[in-house]
Amino acid sequence: METTIYYDQVAHFPISLRTVAICLLVALPTAAVSGFLTGKHRRANLLAAGMPVDQVVGETTLGAVLALLSLLLAFSFGNALSLAQERKAVLVQEAAAISTGFLRADYLPEPGRTKLKTALLEYAETRLLTDQETFRSLEALQRFIGTSLEAQSKLWPITLGATSDPVPPPLKTFVAASINEVLDAHLDRTRTFSNPVSHVTQSMILSLTLASLFLLGNRAGLVGRELTWRTFVFSGFLFVVLLSISDTMRAVEGSVTTDTTAMNVTIFEMRLALSGDS
Structure with a gap:
């Protein structure tokens, strides 16, 4: 399924x-x-x-409707603005988690080190959401999430393989904890896909x-x-x-789009580090 x-x-x-x-x-x-x-x-x-025509007809109704409209617009704008700020915050947090996992992988022996770092880079590249057409339908958005989940599913098995014996237990915990943070960051990102209104x-x-x-x-x-x-x-x-x-x-259309600078910089540095390792 x-x-x-x-x-x-x-x-x-x-x-x-x-x-x-x-x-x-x-x-x-x-x-x-x-x-x-x-x-x-x-x-x-x-x-x-x-x-006769009542000269004050509809004043009460009009006033009540305008007051209700003002209240709804205020709440809607506030919720939308909060979501926009949260999108940026969770993207920065996810970029930081991926970067941390990438750096901690340096403590692992080869070939697990390069394999884990490559998997993290491939996963990070699936986390960038820039195409406006992605949000045009539920199916397109699910395809984007599916591609990211496919790359994500490789992280933990690779981590287990890279931290297998004779890697010391403290180092296993050190690396595995950072990968857990990467996986948990996905849940925070997914929450921001929901519409506040x-x-x-x-x-x-x-x-x-x-x-x-x-x-x-x-x-x-x-x-x-x-x-x-x-x-x-x-x-x-x-x-x-x-x-x-x-x-x-x-998130990706109009004048108030999600700032992806943090993730872009993280991906660039990861590519640079991998090219230097090779």
Whole structure:
């Protein structure tokens, strides 16, 4: 049974960030305009029927919706930002663990030393996540994890072989502990693949945003006001906030990507060390 089938809760983004930006750029002002036209039509029907138009209609509802929207946006942005920072932190920790294991392997005799160091290098190269298409589907992300797990599965058997007798027990513990840290770092990395904001919550936030703009435009049309530039400025700010949240949640796409410098430097130094050994 493939281990990757258990990684079914990892977040993937079938829609690119550019597509998200275009959809939001069209949908948000459209919601305000639709609300305005609906309110204007309702006002015309009321006046034609000789009925009065309440000048404060919908104020309470609009205020409650905007307050709820503000709360949800604040929590969503905070969670996405925390995840982005955690991704960087766990990547640095994993790079440090791999580097430590690589250096401690120098204490082992040949041929186990070179074999373990080579396996660590090959494993580190599978830990770099830079392709945007990897997150396009769950299957693609599982394939990436599967490739990494395949390289990971070689580490412990090679470690056992490299630390077999007559290697002294203290040295066995010294090297094996560092490889354990490398294996444990995988679990921390996997945790950051999860989305802090579920798809249901994201849909709710988007729906509430569209509803707030619709109600804002609807109230303006109902009380006989024009749809001014202020409404579109508000729509623009909502666009920036929603796009920023979506951007921050993506590890390898957009302007807020995970910094892989630590892992890149570690891999470079490992390659350099192996080329020097040979």
